[in-house]
Amino acid sequence: MTRTLWDSSVGKKTIMAVSGLIMLLYLVVHMIGNLKIFFGSGEFNHYAHWLRTMGEPFLHYEWALWIVRVVLVAAVVLHATSAYQLSRRDIKARPSKYVHKKPRASYATRTMRWGGIILALFIVWHILDLTTGTVHSGGFQSGHPYQNVIDTFSTWYGNTIYIVAMLALGLHVQHGFWSAAQTLGAGNATRDRALKTIANVLALVLTVGFISIPVAVMTGVVS
Amino acid sequence: MKLTLRVWRQKNADAPGAMSTYEVDGISQDMSFLEMLDTLNEELILVGDDPVAFDHDCREGICGACSLVINGDAHGPERTTTCQLHMRSFQDGDTIDIEPWRASAFPVVKDLVVDRSAFDRIIQAGGYISAPTGTAPEAHATPVPKPDADFAFEHAECIGCGACVAACPNGSAMLFTSAKINHLNVLPQGAPERETRVLDMVGQMDSEGFGGCTLTGECATACPKGIPLPSISAMNKEWLRATRKVHR
Numbered sequence: 001m002t003r004t005l006w007d008s009s010v011g012k013k014t015i016m017a018v019s020g021l022i023m024l025l026y027l028v029v030h031m032i033g034n035l036k037i038f039f040g041s042g043e044f045n046h047y048a049h050w051l052r053t054m055g056e057p058f059l060h061y062e063w064a065l066w067i068v069r070v071v072l073v074a075a076v077v078l079h080a081t082s083a084y085q086l087s088r089r090d091i092k093a094r095p096s097k098y099v100h101k102k103p104r105a106s107y108a109t110r111t112m113r114w115g116g117i118i119l120a121l122f123i124v125w126h127i128l129d130l131t132t133g134t135v136h137s138g139g140f141q142s143g144h145p146y147q148n149v150i151d152t153f154s155t156w157y158g159n160t161i162y163i164v165a166m167l168a169l170g171l172h173v174q175h176g177f178w179s180a181a182q183t184l185g186a187g188n189a190t191r192d193r194a195l196k197t198i199a200n201v202l203a204l205v206l207t208v209g210f211i212s213i214p215v216a217v218m219t220g221v222v223s
Numbered sequence: 224m225k226l227t228l229r230v231w232r233q234k235n236a237d238a239p240g241a242m243s244t245y246e247v248d249g250i251s252q253d254m255s256f257l258e259m260l261d262t263l264n265e266e267l268i269l270v271g272d273d274p275v276a277f278d279h280d281c282r283e284g285i286c287g288a289c290s291l292v293i294n295g296d297a298h299g300p301e302r303t304t305t306c307q308l309h310m311r312s313f314q315d316g317d318t319i320d321i322e323p324w325r326a327s328a329f330p331v332v333k334d335l336v337v338d339r340s341a342f343d344r345i346i347q348a349g350g351y352i353s354a355p356t357g358t359a360p361e362a363h364a365t366p367v368p369k370p371d372a373d374f375a376f377e378h379a380e381c382i383g384c385g386a387c388v389a390a391c392p393n394g395s396a397m398l399f400t401s402a403k404i405n406h407l408n409v410l411p412q413g414a415p416e417r418e419t420r421v422l423d424m425v426g427q428m429d430s431e432g433f434g435g436c437t438l439t440g441e442c443a444t445a446c447p448k449g450i451p452l453p454s455i456s457a458m459n460k461e462w463l464r465a466t467r468k469v470h471r
Contacts, residue, residue, distance in 0.1 A: 001466055001467070001470070004422075004466050005466065007429075008425060008426065008429060008462075009425075009428075009429050009434075009435040009436075010425050010435075010458075010459055010462045011462075011466070012435070013435060013436065013459075014459075014463065086435045089393075089434055089435055090392075090393035090394070090395070090434035090435055090437065091393075091434075092327060092432070092434075093326060093327050093328065093393055093394035093395065093432055093433055093434030094325060094326055094327065094391070094392060094393060094394035094434060095327050096325050097325070098292060098295055098322055098325055099229070099231070099242055099320060099322060100292070100294050100295035100320035100322065101295060102294075102295040102296070104392060104439065104441060105392070105439040105440065105441060109437070109438070109439050109440075110439075112437065175438070178438070179437070179438040181456075182436075182438050182452075182453070182455060182456040182459065183436075183438075183456075183459055184459065184460075184463070185456055185457070185459045185460025185461075185462075185463055185464075186456065186460075187452075187453045187455075187456030187457075188453045188456065188457065189451060189453050192453060
Protein backbone atom coordinates (compact mmCIF):
# COMPACT_ATOMS: atom_id res chain seq x y z
CA MET A 1 0.00 0.00 0.00
CA THR A 2 2.94 2.32 0.75
CA ARG A 3 4.28 1.54 -2.72
CA THR A 4 0.89 2.28 -4.29
CA LEU A 5 0.72 5.62 -2.48
CA TRP A 6 4.22 6.74 -3.41
CA ASP A 7 4.04 5.60 -7.06
CA SER A 8 0.75 7.29 -7.89
CA SER A 9 0.23 11.00 -8.43
CA VAL A 10 -2.99 10.74 -6.42
CA GLY A 11 -1.16 8.88 -3.63
CA LYS A 12 1.64 11.43 -3.50
CA LYS A 13 -0.96 14.17 -3.23
CA THR A 14 -2.46 12.23 -0.32
CA ILE A 15 0.92 12.24 1.41
CA MET A 16 1.17 15.99 0.79
CA ALA A 17 -2.33 16.52 2.17
CA VAL A 18 -1.77 14.51 5.36
CA SER A 19 1.69 15.99 6.06
CA GLY A 20 0.30 19.46 5.34
CA LEU A 21 -2.56 18.96 7.79
CA ILE A 22 -0.13 17.75 10.48
CA MET A 23 1.92 20.94 10.02
CA LEU A 24 -1.25 23.03 9.99
CA LEU A 25 -2.40 21.50 13.30
CA TYR A 26 1.03 22.26 14.76
CA LEU A 27 0.81 25.86 13.51
CA VAL A 28 -2.50 26.44 15.27
CA VAL A 29 -1.06 25.16 18.55
CA HIS A 30 2.17 27.11 17.99
CA MET A 31 0.28 30.33 17.34
CA ILE A 32 -1.86 29.96 20.47
CA GLY A 33 1.32 29.36 22.47
CA ASN A 34 3.03 32.40 20.94
CA LEU A 35 0.13 34.66 21.88
CA LYS A 36 1.01 34.06 25.57
CA ILE A 37 3.66 36.75 25.00
CA PHE A 38 0.86 39.30 25.53
CA PHE A 39 0.55 38.13 29.16
CA GLY A 40 4.11 39.08 30.03
CA SER A 41 7.52 37.44 30.33
CA GLY A 42 6.62 35.30 33.35
CA GLU A 43 3.76 33.44 31.69
CA PHE A 44 5.51 33.20 28.31
CA ASN A 45 8.74 31.80 29.72
CA HIS A 46 6.83 29.44 31.99
CA TYR A 47 4.88 28.13 28.99
CA ALA A 48 8.12 27.68 27.03
CA HIS A 49 9.61 25.71 29.91
CA TRP A 50 6.47 23.56 30.20
CA LEU A 51 7.00 22.48 26.56
CA ARG A 52 10.10 20.71 27.86
CA THR A 53 8.51 19.11 30.91
CA MET A 54 5.32 18.15 29.02
CA GLY A 55 4.37 14.50 29.53
CA GLU A 56 6.42 14.06 32.71
CA PRO A 57 6.73 11.86 34.65
CA PHE A 58 5.62 9.35 32.00
CA LEU A 59 8.06 10.90 29.54
CA HIS A 60 11.57 12.03 30.35
CA TYR A 61 12.53 15.74 30.21
CA GLU A 62 12.17 17.09 26.61
CA TRP A 63 10.99 13.75 25.20
CA ALA A 64 7.57 15.07 24.22
CA LEU A 65 9.23 18.03 22.50
CA TRP A 66 11.53 15.72 20.57
CA ILE A 67 8.63 13.51 19.50
CA VAL A 68 6.91 16.61 18.10
CA ARG A 69 10.13 17.65 16.36
CA VAL A 70 10.61 14.23 14.76
CA VAL A 71 7.01 14.16 13.50
CA LEU A 72 7.38 17.69 12.11
CA VAL A 73 10.66 16.95 10.35
CA ALA A 74 9.09 13.85 8.81
CA ALA A 75 6.09 15.92 7.70
CA VAL A 76 8.29 18.66 6.18
CA VAL A 77 10.49 16.15 4.34
CA LEU A 78 7.52 14.15 2.97
CA HIS A 79 5.65 17.33 2.01
CA ALA A 80 8.64 18.90 0.24
CA THR A 81 9.74 15.72 -1.51
CA SER A 82 6.22 15.02 -2.81
CA ALA A 83 5.86 18.65 -3.88
CA TYR A 84 9.18 18.55 -5.74
CA GLN A 85 8.37 15.29 -7.52
CA LEU A 86 4.81 16.31 -8.39
CA SER A 87 6.00 19.70 -9.65
CA ARG A 88 8.57 17.99 -11.89
CA ARG A 89 5.80 15.79 -13.30
CA ASP A 90 3.49 18.79 -13.81
CA ILE A 91 6.10 20.88 -15.62
CA LYS A 92 7.00 17.92 -17.84
CA ALA A 93 3.32 17.35 -18.68
CA ARG A 94 2.98 20.88 -20.08
CA PRO A 95 6.29 21.65 -21.78
CA SER A 96 5.11 24.30 -24.25
CA LYS A 97 3.17 27.35 -23.15
CA TYR A 98 0.30 28.93 -25.02
CA VAL A 99 1.24 31.91 -27.17
CA HIS A 100 -1.92 33.68 -26.03
CA LYS A 101 -1.44 33.96 -22.27
CA LYS A 102 -4.20 34.63 -19.80
CA PRO A 103 -4.03 35.28 -16.06
CA ARG A 104 -4.99 31.98 -14.51
CA ALA A 105 -6.32 30.87 -11.12
CA SER A 106 -6.14 32.80 -7.86
CA TYR A 107 -2.96 34.41 -6.50
CA ALA A 108 -2.83 31.84 -3.69
CA THR A 109 -3.04 28.98 -6.19
CA ARG A 110 -0.36 30.38 -8.47
CA THR A 111 2.08 31.03 -5.62
CA MET A 112 1.93 27.59 -3.98
CA ARG A 113 5.38 26.51 -5.23
CA TRP A 114 7.26 29.74 -4.56
CA GLY A 115 5.35 30.17 -1.31
CA GLY A 116 6.47 26.71 -0.25
CA ILE A 117 10.11 27.53 -1.02
CA ILE A 118 9.84 30.80 0.95
CA LEU A 119 8.36 28.91 3.90
CA ALA A 120 11.09 26.26 3.80
CA LEU A 121 13.79 28.93 3.87
CA PHE A 122 11.93 30.73 6.64
CA ILE A 123 11.81 27.57 8.78
CA VAL A 124 15.60 27.22 8.51
CA TRP A 125 16.12 30.86 9.56
CA HIS A 126 13.49 30.64 12.29
CA ILE A 127 15.16 27.60 13.91
CA LEU A 128 18.66 29.14 13.63
CA ASP A 129 17.28 32.35 15.12
CA LEU A 130 15.05 31.28 18.01
CA THR A 131 15.80 27.59 18.69
CA THR A 132 19.59 27.28 18.31
CA GLY A 133 20.33 31.02 18.44
CA THR A 134 23.02 30.66 15.73
CA VAL A 135 21.96 33.72 13.76
CA HIS A 136 20.24 35.49 16.64
CA SER A 137 20.77 39.22 17.04
CA GLY A 138 21.82 40.64 20.41
CA GLY A 139 23.03 37.62 22.34
CA PHE A 140 20.79 34.54 22.42
CA GLN A 141 19.83 33.50 25.96
CA SER A 142 18.76 29.90 26.27
CA GLY A 143 15.78 29.66 28.60
CA HIS A 144 14.71 33.28 28.10
CA PRO A 145 12.50 33.09 25.02
CA TYR A 146 10.62 36.32 25.87
CA GLN A 147 13.80 38.40 25.57
CA ASN A 148 14.94 36.47 22.48
CA VAL A 149 11.67 37.20 20.68
CA ILE A 150 11.96 40.91 21.49
CA ASP A 151 15.57 40.93 20.22
CA THR A 152 14.53 39.39 16.90
CA PHE A 153 11.65 41.78 16.37
CA SER A 154 13.82 44.77 17.28
CA THR A 155 15.70 44.38 13.99
CA TRP A 156 14.28 45.54 10.65
CA TYR A 157 15.31 42.33 8.88
CA GLY A 158 13.83 40.12 11.62
CA ASN A 159 10.47 41.84 11.18
CA THR A 160 10.66 41.82 7.38
CA ILE A 161 11.55 38.14 7.06
CA TYR A 162 8.90 37.15 9.57
CA ILE A 163 6.05 39.23 8.16
CA VAL A 164 6.78 38.23 4.53
CA ALA A 165 6.90 34.56 5.56
CA MET A 166 3.63 34.83 7.49
CA LEU A 167 1.88 36.41 4.49
CA ALA A 168 3.22 33.56 2.36
CA LEU A 169 1.92 31.16 5.02
CA GLY A 170 -1.57 32.64 4.83
CA LEU A 171 -1.70 32.24 1.05
CA HIS A 172 -0.27 28.71 1.28
CA VAL A 173 -2.81 27.64 3.90
CA GLN A 174 -5.71 29.24 2.05
CA HIS A 175 -5.23 27.08 -1.05
CA GLY A 176 -3.51 24.23 0.79
CA PHE A 177 -6.22 23.40 3.31
CA TRP A 178 -8.97 23.35 0.69
CA SER A 179 -6.77 21.34 -1.69
CA ALA A 180 -5.94 18.83 1.03
CA ALA A 181 -9.65 18.34 1.68
CA GLN A 182 -10.21 17.68 -2.04
CA THR A 183 -7.28 15.27 -2.20
CA LEU A 184 -8.53 13.30 0.80
CA GLY A 185 -11.92 12.96 -0.87
CA ALA A 186 -13.79 15.29 1.48
CA GLY A 187 -14.85 17.70 -1.25
CA ASN A 188 -18.30 17.76 -2.74
CA ALA A 189 -20.65 20.38 -4.12
CA THR A 190 -22.61 20.94 -0.88
CA ARG A 191 -19.54 21.07 1.35
CA ASP A 192 -17.46 23.28 -0.92
CA ARG A 193 -18.45 26.62 0.56
CA ALA A 194 -17.88 25.39 4.13
CA LEU A 195 -14.41 24.05 3.24
CA LYS A 196 -13.44 27.31 1.53
CA THR A 197 -14.65 29.29 4.55
CA ILE A 198 -12.62 27.14 6.95
CA ALA A 199 -9.57 27.58 4.72
CA ASN A 200 -10.01 31.37 4.63
CA VAL A 201 -10.57 31.60 8.39
CA LEU A 202 -7.55 29.40 9.16
CA ALA A 203 -5.35 31.42 6.80
CA LEU A 204 -6.51 34.74 8.25
CA VAL A 205 -6.32 33.69 11.92
CA LEU A 206 -2.83 32.20 11.53
CA THR A 207 -1.47 35.19 9.60
CA VAL A 208 -2.97 37.80 11.92
CA GLY A 209 -2.08 35.82 15.04
CA PHE A 210 1.57 35.35 14.10
CA ILE A 211 2.06 38.88 12.70
CA SER A 212 0.52 40.46 15.81
CA ILE A 213 3.71 39.63 17.74
CA PRO A 214 6.28 41.56 15.64
CA VAL A 215 3.72 44.37 15.35
CA ALA A 216 3.31 44.41 19.15
CA VAL A 217 7.09 44.55 19.64
CA MET A 218 7.45 47.31 17.02
CA THR A 219 4.71 49.41 18.59
CA GLY A 220 5.98 48.81 22.11
CA VAL A 221 2.92 46.88 23.32
CA VAL A 222 5.30 44.04 24.18
CA SER A 223 8.69 45.14 25.45
CA MET B 224 -16.79 40.69 -40.42
CA LYS B 225 -13.12 41.07 -41.20
CA LEU B 226 -10.76 39.18 -38.90
CA THR B 227 -7.06 38.64 -38.38
CA LEU B 228 -6.25 35.05 -37.45
CA ARG B 229 -3.02 33.96 -35.88
CA VAL B 230 -2.95 30.19 -36.32
CA TRP B 231 -0.46 27.60 -35.05
CA ARG B 232 1.07 25.90 -38.11
CA GLN B 233 3.16 22.77 -37.67
CA LYS B 234 3.93 20.38 -40.56
CA ASN B 235 4.17 17.23 -38.44
CA ALA B 236 4.90 15.95 -34.95
CA ASP B 237 8.65 16.47 -35.27
CA ALA B 238 8.72 19.80 -37.12
CA PRO B 239 8.90 23.02 -35.11
CA GLY B 240 5.71 25.06 -35.24
CA ALA B 241 4.95 28.76 -35.27
CA MET B 242 2.04 31.16 -35.40
CA SER B 243 1.08 32.30 -38.93
CA THR B 244 -1.12 35.33 -39.60
CA TYR B 245 -4.07 35.25 -42.02
CA GLU B 246 -6.74 37.78 -42.92
CA VAL B 247 -10.30 36.57 -43.55
CA ASP B 248 -13.12 38.75 -44.84
CA GLY B 249 -16.84 38.28 -45.36
CA ILE B 250 -17.39 36.30 -42.17
CA SER B 251 -21.04 36.21 -41.03
CA GLN B 252 -21.86 36.48 -37.34
CA ASP B 253 -24.08 33.40 -37.77
CA MET B 254 -21.19 31.20 -38.88
CA SER B 255 -19.80 28.72 -36.43
CA PHE B 256 -16.11 29.03 -35.58
CA LEU B 257 -15.36 25.94 -37.68
CA GLU B 258 -17.25 27.36 -40.67
CA MET B 259 -15.07 30.43 -40.36
CA LEU B 260 -12.00 28.15 -40.53
CA ASP B 261 -13.57 26.35 -43.52
CA THR B 262 -13.76 29.75 -45.25
CA LEU B 263 -10.08 30.35 -44.50
CA ASN B 264 -9.15 26.91 -45.80
CA GLU B 265 -11.08 27.42 -49.06
CA GLU B 266 -9.09 30.59 -49.65
CA LEU B 267 -5.83 28.84 -48.78
CA ILE B 268 -6.59 25.98 -51.19
CA LEU B 269 -7.44 28.44 -53.99
CA VAL B 270 -4.06 30.14 -53.70
CA GLY B 271 -2.32 26.75 -53.48
CA ASP B 272 -1.45 26.86 -49.78
CA ASP B 273 -1.73 23.96 -47.36
CA PRO B 274 -5.10 24.22 -45.56
CA VAL B 275 -5.10 24.44 -41.76
CA ALA B 276 -5.63 20.97 -40.27
CA PHE B 277 -8.12 20.82 -37.40
CA ASP B 278 -10.23 18.06 -35.82
CA HIS B 279 -14.01 18.09 -36.17
CA ASP B 280 -16.75 15.53 -36.62
CA CYS B 281 -20.37 15.91 -35.52
CA ARG B 282 -20.40 19.73 -35.32
CA GLU B 283 -23.29 19.31 -32.87
CA GLY B 284 -21.31 19.59 -29.65
CA ILE B 285 -21.61 15.93 -28.71
CA CYS B 286 -18.67 14.03 -30.20
CA GLY B 287 -15.74 15.81 -28.57
CA ALA B 288 -13.60 15.91 -31.72
CA CYS B 289 -13.13 19.65 -32.09
CA SER B 290 -10.23 20.94 -30.06
CA LEU B 291 -9.00 24.49 -30.40
CA VAL B 292 -7.55 26.89 -27.87
CA ILE B 293 -9.01 30.23 -28.94
CA ASN B 294 -7.46 33.35 -27.42
CA GLY B 295 -6.03 31.22 -24.64
CA ASP B 296 -9.34 29.51 -23.78
CA ALA B 297 -10.01 25.86 -24.59
CA HIS B 298 -13.05 25.94 -26.94
CA GLY B 299 -13.01 29.75 -26.86
CA PRO B 300 -14.89 32.36 -24.87
CA GLU B 301 -18.25 30.54 -24.47
CA ARG B 302 -18.87 27.45 -22.37
CA THR B 303 -19.42 25.13 -25.29
CA THR B 304 -17.47 23.14 -27.86
CA THR B 305 -15.62 24.96 -30.66
CA CYS B 306 -18.17 23.73 -33.22
CA GLN B 307 -21.00 25.33 -31.23
CA LEU B 308 -19.11 28.60 -30.80
CA HIS B 309 -20.43 31.24 -33.17
CA MET B 310 -18.75 34.26 -34.68
CA ARG B 311 -21.18 36.57 -32.88
CA SER B 312 -18.94 36.03 -29.85
CA PHE B 313 -16.32 38.13 -31.67
CA GLN B 314 -16.17 41.69 -33.00
CA ASP B 315 -15.40 42.90 -36.49
CA GLY B 316 -11.68 43.62 -36.75
CA ASP B 317 -10.69 41.23 -33.92
CA THR B 318 -7.40 39.37 -33.89
CA ILE B 319 -7.99 35.76 -32.87
CA ASP B 320 -5.22 33.42 -31.69
CA ILE B 321 -5.87 29.76 -32.49
CA GLU B 322 -3.65 27.08 -30.96
CA PRO B 323 -3.78 23.31 -30.46
CA TRP B 324 -4.32 21.60 -27.08
CA ARG B 325 -1.00 21.80 -25.26
CA ALA B 326 0.10 18.78 -23.21
CA SER B 327 2.96 16.34 -23.60
CA ALA B 328 0.39 13.50 -23.44
CA PHE B 329 -1.37 15.10 -26.47
CA PRO B 330 1.39 15.45 -29.08
CA VAL B 331 0.62 17.67 -32.08
CA VAL B 332 0.00 15.61 -35.22
CA LYS B 333 -0.32 18.57 -37.60
CA ASP B 334 -1.28 22.22 -37.14
CA LEU B 335 -4.21 22.18 -34.69
CA VAL B 336 -4.70 18.40 -34.60
CA VAL B 337 -3.42 16.56 -31.52
CA ASP B 338 -3.26 12.85 -30.77
CA ARG B 339 -5.71 12.15 -27.94
CA SER B 340 -5.38 8.36 -27.97
CA ALA B 341 -4.03 8.59 -24.39
CA PHE B 342 -7.69 9.08 -23.38
CA ASP B 343 -8.65 5.89 -25.24
CA ARG B 344 -6.02 3.96 -23.32
CA ILE B 345 -7.33 5.36 -20.01
CA ILE B 346 -10.81 4.12 -21.00
CA GLN B 347 -9.38 0.73 -22.02
CA ALA B 348 -7.79 0.42 -18.58
CA GLY B 349 -11.17 0.30 -16.84
CA GLY B 350 -13.83 2.55 -18.35
CA TYR B 351 -16.21 -0.33 -19.03
CA ILE B 352 -18.55 -2.68 -17.19
CA SER B 353 -18.89 -6.46 -17.31
CA ALA B 354 -22.27 -7.26 -18.82
CA PRO B 355 -23.55 -10.67 -19.90
CA THR B 356 -24.43 -10.83 -23.58
CA GLY B 357 -27.85 -11.95 -24.73
CA THR B 358 -31.22 -10.29 -24.41
CA ALA B 359 -31.42 -6.99 -22.59
CA PRO B 360 -32.22 -7.47 -18.90
CA GLU B 361 -35.48 -6.25 -17.39
CA ALA B 362 -34.93 -2.52 -16.75
CA HIS B 363 -36.49 -2.60 -13.27
CA ALA B 364 -34.41 -5.55 -12.08
CA THR B 365 -31.59 -3.28 -10.89
CA PRO B 366 -32.94 -0.28 -8.99
CA VAL B 367 -30.76 2.83 -9.02
CA PRO B 368 -31.50 5.57 -6.45
CA LYS B 369 -32.37 8.88 -8.11
CA PRO B 370 -29.42 10.85 -6.62
CA ASP B 371 -27.01 8.15 -7.87
CA ALA B 372 -28.58 8.20 -11.32
CA ASP B 373 -28.25 12.00 -11.42
CA PHE B 374 -24.62 11.82 -10.26
CA ALA B 375 -23.82 9.18 -12.87
CA PHE B 376 -25.52 11.15 -15.62
CA GLU B 377 -23.74 14.37 -14.70
CA HIS B 378 -20.43 12.58 -15.24
CA ALA B 379 -21.59 10.58 -18.25
CA GLU B 380 -21.93 13.90 -20.05
CA CYS B 381 -18.15 14.00 -20.54
CA ILE B 382 -17.42 13.80 -24.27
CA GLY B 383 -13.68 13.25 -23.82
CA CYS B 384 -12.68 16.33 -25.81
CA GLY B 385 -9.63 17.02 -23.65
CA ALA B 386 -10.39 20.68 -22.89
CA CYS B 387 -9.65 19.95 -19.21
CA VAL B 388 -6.12 18.83 -20.09
CA ALA B 389 -5.64 21.79 -22.43
CA ALA B 390 -6.75 24.29 -19.79
CA CYS B 391 -4.81 22.75 -16.90
CA PRO B 392 -1.44 24.42 -16.21
CA ASN B 393 -0.16 20.93 -15.31
CA GLY B 394 -1.62 19.14 -18.35
CA SER B 395 -3.56 16.95 -15.93
CA ALA B 396 -6.31 14.55 -17.01
CA MET B 397 -7.89 14.30 -13.56
CA LEU B 398 -11.25 15.80 -14.54
CA PHE B 399 -11.67 13.48 -17.55
CA THR B 400 -10.59 10.40 -15.59
CA SER B 401 -12.78 11.33 -12.62
CA ALA B 402 -15.82 11.82 -14.86
CA LYS B 403 -15.39 8.37 -16.37
CA ILE B 404 -14.75 6.68 -13.02
CA ASN B 405 -17.56 8.43 -11.12
CA HIS B 406 -20.03 7.70 -13.89
CA LEU B 407 -19.57 3.94 -13.56
CA ASN B 408 -18.52 3.57 -9.91
CA VAL B 409 -21.76 4.99 -8.51
CA LEU B 410 -23.97 2.56 -10.47
CA PRO B 411 -24.72 -1.05 -9.50
CA GLN B 412 -23.72 -2.08 -13.04
CA GLY B 413 -20.24 -0.72 -12.39
CA ALA B 414 -19.85 -2.29 -8.95
CA PRO B 415 -17.93 -5.50 -9.89
CA GLU B 416 -14.93 -3.47 -11.14
CA ARG B 417 -15.34 -0.58 -8.71
CA GLU B 418 -11.89 -0.88 -7.11
CA THR B 419 -9.83 -2.12 -10.05
CA ARG B 420 -11.39 0.52 -12.32
CA VAL B 421 -10.16 3.47 -10.31
CA LEU B 422 -6.72 1.97 -9.61
CA ASP B 423 -6.13 0.95 -13.24
CA MET B 424 -7.47 4.14 -14.82
CA VAL B 425 -5.48 6.41 -12.49
CA GLY B 426 -2.42 4.22 -13.10
CA GLN B 427 -2.86 4.53 -16.87
CA MET B 428 -3.41 8.28 -16.54
CA ASP B 429 -0.10 8.59 -14.70
CA SER B 430 1.83 6.45 -17.17
CA GLU B 431 0.53 8.48 -20.12
CA GLY B 432 2.48 11.45 -18.75
CA PHE B 433 -0.40 13.65 -17.64
CA GLY B 434 0.41 16.01 -14.77
CA GLY B 435 -1.04 15.93 -11.27
CA CYS B 436 -3.90 18.01 -9.92
CA THR B 437 -3.16 21.25 -8.08
CA LEU B 438 -6.83 22.22 -7.80
CA THR B 439 -6.54 25.36 -9.90
CA GLY B 440 -10.06 24.70 -11.20
CA GLU B 441 -9.15 25.63 -14.79
CA CYS B 442 -10.44 22.28 -16.07
CA ALA B 443 -13.95 22.66 -14.71
CA THR B 444 -14.11 26.23 -16.04
CA ALA B 445 -13.13 25.07 -19.53
CA CYS B 446 -15.29 21.92 -19.63
CA PRO B 447 -17.99 22.38 -22.29
CA LYS B 448 -20.19 19.85 -20.48
CA GLY B 449 -19.85 21.38 -17.03
CA ILE B 450 -18.23 18.44 -15.25
CA PRO B 451 -17.80 19.96 -11.77
CA LEU B 452 -14.46 20.30 -9.96
CA PRO B 453 -15.56 18.22 -6.91
CA SER B 454 -15.62 15.22 -9.29
CA ILE B 455 -11.87 15.04 -8.74
CA SER B 456 -12.38 14.81 -4.99
CA ALA B 457 -14.95 12.04 -5.49
CA MET B 458 -12.42 10.13 -7.59
CA ASN B 459 -9.71 10.62 -4.94
CA LYS B 460 -12.12 9.17 -2.39
CA GLU B 461 -12.72 6.14 -4.60
CA TRP B 462 -8.97 5.74 -5.14
CA LEU B 463 -8.20 5.85 -1.42
CA ARG B 464 -11.01 3.38 -0.72
CA ALA B 465 -9.71 1.01 -3.40
CA THR B 466 -6.14 1.31 -2.11
CA ARG B 467 -7.32 0.17 1.33
CA LYS B 468 -9.38 -2.72 -0.05
CA VAL B 469 -7.22 -4.11 -2.83
CA HIS B 470 -3.74 -5.41 -2.08
CA ARG B 471 -1.51 -5.72 -5.08
